[in-house]
Amino acid sequence: xxxINTVLYLVHVLCVIAIFSLLAHQWNxxxxxxxxxxxxxxxxxxxxxxxxxxxxxxxxxxEVLNHTKVGIKLLILxxxxxxxxxxxxxxxxxxxxxxxxxxxxxxxxLIASLWH
Numbered sequence: 302x303x304x305i306n307t308v309l310y311l312v313h314v315l316c317v318i319a320i321f322s323l324l325a326h327q328w329n330x331x332x333x334x335x336x337x338x339x340x341x342x343x344x345x346x347x348x349x350x351x352x353x354x355x356x357x358x359x360x361x362x363x364e365v366l367n368h369t370k371v372g373i374k375l376l377i378l379x380x381x382x383x384x385x386x387x388x389x390x391x392x393x394x395x396x397x398x399x400x401x402x403x404x405x406x407x408x409x410x411l412i413a414s415l416w417h
Contacts, residue, residue: 306360309349316346317413320381321406324399333394339402340385347378370416377409 319342327333350371357366381402388394 302356302359306353306356309353309356313346313349313353316342316349317406317410320346321403321410324403324406327394327399332392333396333399335385335388335391335394337389340382340389343378343382343385347375347382350374350378367416370412374409374412377405377412381405381409 320339323336323339323342326336354366354371357364384398384402384405388398
């Protein structure tokens with residue numbers, strides 16, 4: 302189970318990096334367009350994260366899962382996906398929407414790495 306958890310963790314981290322890099326790739330673009338890969342990476346990160354939470358008791362029997370942290374990260378990722386689905390067919394991604402997506406992704410990364 303530990304090996305599966307490690308693979309899920311790597312998939313989750315790579316998907317979050319993909320979301321951030323696909324958003325950052327639009328930095329100098331004019332007009333900015335929403336890359337559908339952000340949605341694919343977001344859903345994959347969501348599935349991998351939920352699988353890791355489901356396996357937590359088996360993989361880490363002596364540790365207590367921080368449900369508040371997981372819940373906040375889940376809400377942020379769902380918000381990113383909702384905004385993404387609303388903008389996937391639009392020809393132009395507004396700068397404010399793009400900045401919001403960058404901010405939410407950065408917040409999610411910071412919560413994951415700094416909140417212990």
